Amino acid sequence: MAERAVEQCTGRTGVEKVPCYEQLLLPLVKERGVETVMATLGRVASLDSDVARDGHVLAHGIGIAAYSSQEDVARTFARCSPAFQSGCYHGIIQAYFEHAPASSAEAVNELCAPYRGAAGNRWLLFQCVHGMGHGLTMVHGHVLPEALRGCDLLSDGWDREACYGGAFMENIVNATAPHHAGAGLMARQGSTGSSHAAHAHGVKQADSAVVAAAAPQALRFKALDPADPHYPCSILEERYQLACYGMQTSAMLHLNGGDIAAAAGACDGAPPPMRAPCYQSLGRDISSYTLQDPDQSIRLCSLGSERYRPWCFVGLVKNFVDLTATTESAFAFCAKVPSGPSRMKCHEALGEQIGILKSDLSERSILCDRSERGYVEACRFGARLIQERPAGLPLPANGAGR
Incomplete structure (x- = not known):
């Protein structure tokens, strides 16, 4: 099946290729099961580098196609895999939010409840609340401030940040790949965007002109602004800035034709507290651009300013873990990062991901012990195994962090 799909879709342009694969793969979900279709997508990615790069969008489509009912979310969730950044x-x-669009505080807090607490799975909790951000953005007709207000209903700050991240990702993906599976779902079922979008609390009053009328019962929000590489971060309230800049280089690179150095320069022009998060976003995007090639990734990160370069490596190594929910390639990558502050940040970030992957402290410790001599403590600090910050581990310029 994978070989036939590649044969049919090879030669299509970027805009046409994703719908081509969707038409071939998504109908198979109900017939052959999520596991089989995800495995097929993995095989397709090994044959088509575009899919290796953009498979996250296709994995989203598989999840949407797998959804059957509100009562069946947990069982369907268990059939997915972490492949393609858990798309x-x-x-x-x-899909859950498309079928049950009411976003009350009770509803949004209950949806991911099975993954919370000491006995929960923090990795799956992240995927759930991040997916919530995608779903809320869709259900509000891609009026981003309305979706962010939905995320605000979550009672836990960590959950809210993950939800914000999903909303910002959906905003960019829908703007840059409007034919992706989520957009198709919206088209089939009809937009339920809120007519109160212009009054969304996240938008500064002086900038309400960026919201333009579109659908009869909804106001459309301008997703990107070619004249402003920092938009929509530049018009949103402070509580959304960290998550916004955590995705913003995807917008910058879309607007500048993939110029990594120019995106790094734009990050240098972000508000000072957001420059490190912007560089972290750049690292994630570089991972995609290079298909996780360590040497190419390090070279591209080095195009940025020395002051914020360590956070580019943070974004890279976190993406290495996110792609597969494993740490082998991440440890190998950190060993290649230039020694000193950049490598320290790499191991700290790897520890942070280990802390999400593993709830058991002894398992975290075993994994961090795989770090190189001199960097074990940075990993352990990131994994919340120790509280004292290791010497030589840099802080963001604004002093944020532990």
Whole structure:
């Protein structure tokens, strides 16, 4: 099946290729099951580098196609895999909100409750609340401030940040790949965007002109602004800035034709507290651009300013873990990062991901012990195994962090 799909879709342009694969793969979800179709997508990615790069969007589509009912979310969720940055998980939550668009505080807090607490799975909790951000953005007709207000209903700050991140990702993906599976779901079922979008609390009053009328019962929000590489961060309230800049280089690179150095320069022009998060976003995008090639990734990160370069490596190594929910390639990558502050940040970031992957402290410790001599403590600090910050581990310029 994978070989036939590649044969049919090879030669299509970027805009046409994703719908081509969707038409071939998504109908198979109900017939052959999520596991089989995700495995097929993995095989397709090994044959088509575009899919290796953009498979997250296709995995979203598989999750959307797998959804059957509100009562069946947990069982369907369990059939997904972490492949392609856990896009399948995100798609299921997207579909949930399309079928049950009411976003009360009770509803949004209960949806991901099975993954909370000491006995929960923090990795799956992240996928659930991140997917919630995607779903809320869709259900509000891609009026981003309305979706962010939905995320605000979550009672836990960590959950809210993950939800914001999903909303910002959906905003950019829908703007840059409007034919992705989520957009198709919206088209089939009809937009339920709120007519109160212009009054969304997240938008500064002086900038309400960026919201333009579109659908009969909804106001459309301008997703990107070619004249402002920092938009929509530049018009949103402070509580959304960290998550916004955590995705913003995807917008910058879309607007500048993939110029990594120019995106780094734009990050240098972000508000000082947001420059490190912007560089972290750049690292994630570089991982995608290079298909996780360590040497190419390090070279591209080095195009940025020395002051914020360590956070580019943070974004890279976190993406290495996010892609597969494993740490082998991440440890190998950190070993290649230039020694000193950049490598320290790499191991700290790897520890942070280990802390999400593993709830058991002894398992975290075993994994961090794989760090190189001199960097074990940075990993342990990131994994919340120790409280004292290791010497030589840099802080963001604004002093944020532990």
